[in-house]
Amino acid sequence: MSPKNHKVRVGISIGDFNGIGPEIIMKSLKDKTITDFFTPVIFGSGKLFTYQKNIFKLNLNFNYINEASQAHGGKLNMVNLVKDNVNVELGVPTEESTRMAIDSLEAATEALMKGDIDVLVTAPINKDEMVKMGFKHAGHTGYFEEKFNKKGLMFLVTEDLKVAVSTHHIPIAQVAENISKEKIKKQIKVLNQTLIEDFNITKPKIAVLGLNPHSGDGGVIGNEEIEIISPAIKELSDNGILAFGPFPADSFFQPNKYKSFDAVLAMYHDQGLAPFKTLAYEEGVNYTAGLPFIRTSPDHGVAYDIAGQNIADEQSFTEAIFTAIKVFKNRLEYKELMDNRMQPRKMAMDNGVDEDLPQDTEG
Numbered sequence: 001m002s003p004k005n006h007k008v009r010v011g012i013s014i015g016d017f018n019g020i021g022p023e024i025i026m027k028s029l030k031d032k033t034i035t036d037f038f039t040p041v042i043f044g045s046g047k048l049f050t051y052q053k054n055i056f057k058l059n060l061n062f063n064y065i066n067e068a069s070q071a072h073g074g075k076l077n078m079v080n081l082v083k084d085n086v087n088v089e090l091g092v093p094t095e096e097s098t099r100m101a102i103d104s105l106e107a108a109t110e111a112l113m114k115g116d117i118d119v120l121v122t123a124p125i126n127k128d129e130m131v132k133m134g135f136k137h138a139g140h141t142g143y144f145e146e147k148f149n150k151k152g153l154m155f156l157v158t159e160d161l162k163v164a165v166s167t168h169h170i171p172i173a174q175v176a177e178n179i180s181k182e183k184i185k186k187q188i189k190v191l192n193q194t195l196i197e198d199f200n201i202t203k204p205k206i207a208v209l210g211l212n213p214h215s216g217d218g219g220v221i222g223n224e225e226i227e228i229i230s231p232a233i234k235e236l237s238d239n240g241i242l243a244f245g246p247f248p249a250d251s252f253f254q255p256n257k258y259k260s261f262d263a264v265l266a267m268y269h270d271q272g273l274a275p276f277k278t279l280a281y282e283e284g285v286n287y288t289a290g291l292p293f294i295r296t297s298p299d300h301g302v303a304y305d306i307a308g309q310n311i312a313d314e315q316s317f318t319e320a321i322f323t324a325i326k327v328f329k330n331r332l333e334y335k336e337l338m339d340n341r342m343q344p345r346k347m348a349m350d351n352g353v354d355e356d357l358p359q360d361t362e363g
Contacts, residue, residue: 006332007039007073008118008325013108014044015123018090018097019302020312022052025123027314028321029076030058038325041071041117043104045082052088056310068108068116081107090308098129105140109147112293119294119324123317124302127169138169140297141288148291153190155263155289156273156299157323158280162199162263164191164289165272175268176211176224184208184232188265190290192241195262197334198289198327207252207261208233208245209271215248229267253279273299282315285323294327296320 015021026049029040042049046064053060063075071077081103087096105125111117127138137143145152155164166187167178188206195204208229209215212222219226229246236243249266252258253275266272276284277299284299298316306312 006118006329007037008328009039009041009068009071009116010321010324011068011108011111011117011120012040012042012321013104013120013122014042014100015104016093016097016101016126016129016302017044017048017052017086018088018092018094019124019126019304019307021123021302022049023056023307023310023312024298024314024317026053026056026058026060027312028318030060035074035076038321039071039073039075039077041068041077041079041111043068043079043081043108043111045086045100046078046080047084048082048086048088048100049078051086055308068111069114071116079107079111091304093126093129093302093304095133098126098133101125102130102133102135105143109144112295113147119296119328121317121320121324122295122297124298124300126302140295141168144288144291144293144295148293150291151186151190152291153187153194153289154269155191155194155287156276156280157199157285157287158283158319161258161276161280162195163266163272163276164263165266165269167268169269172268172270176222179211179224179228179267181228181232181235184229184265185236188232188236188241188243191263191265192243194289198287198294198330199262200330200333201262203242204262205242205244205260207247207258207264208243209249209252209264209266210246211267213248213250215246282313283319284316285320287323287327294324294331296324296327 012025046062060076062078063072064078064080065071068079108120112120122140141152141154153164154168166184167175170178191206192204195201210229211224214221216222216225225246233243233245249271258264286297286299288295298320300316303312
């Protein structure tokens, strides 16, 4: 598969349809030439999207299919999960909108794991309502970790700013007990590999934030920096990973500081996401790093307060689509590069020669 020529199949889960999910999805796909760049596969309801496209006065035509493997290039494909009428109550979460959010996510994830789509872009969900209906996770990241049996890392990205968070959706009172030297080491390694493989950064520089105010002030305001974070950074630095810190979070996000690094690892959700959303709200993308599959989403929520008003900005969702495509192609190029590097060694070993051993050059 050539990275340049492959038209990526982008799966899209619709989130809570009483929020702005369908609106930002359709606005991101409204350009008639969009299918020249990728093949969209929406997991939703034809009747729902027909109803909402009329509200937003969007001229879109969908190709209705029963499963993702039937998707056609050059068309806006809709896996029609629900063929009956759908009750829409814009601005209000309902049992019906929550159930479809779960069904859409599960169907899209199954298609991703089967290889019927290449990447998945998820529209915003209502986590509280989904948990009430039996969904076991406080967000997408935990769901994908369970499905793929691999730890993921919440990673917010733009072209110029990339911020990961060590702990995800947990109470602030539980943050300190959920960080450890080994966990931070693993996360920095994931972040380093993600920057190399998914974002084409050859030798990434990673900044690590402290947990406490002023990074603990030498132990006066906490010992996590001394006992956990600094030792993790040192061990990785000694092994060639360019990790630095811990930096005080309150002064780090100045352009002359954060722009000196390729990515930042924050210790908890708001420590990383508050400055990220302030600096890059409209173009920010939520990317789950460290997983075998590619999943992105916009960096905002369901926005019930503006649902149905035709004022939702689709830029973050559009960025999520093209970030997923870019990462997919970067991964293919990285795999090709690694395969090409390994080929001479494989040929040498097939001929009984180990290139890592000195060879006898006597005639």
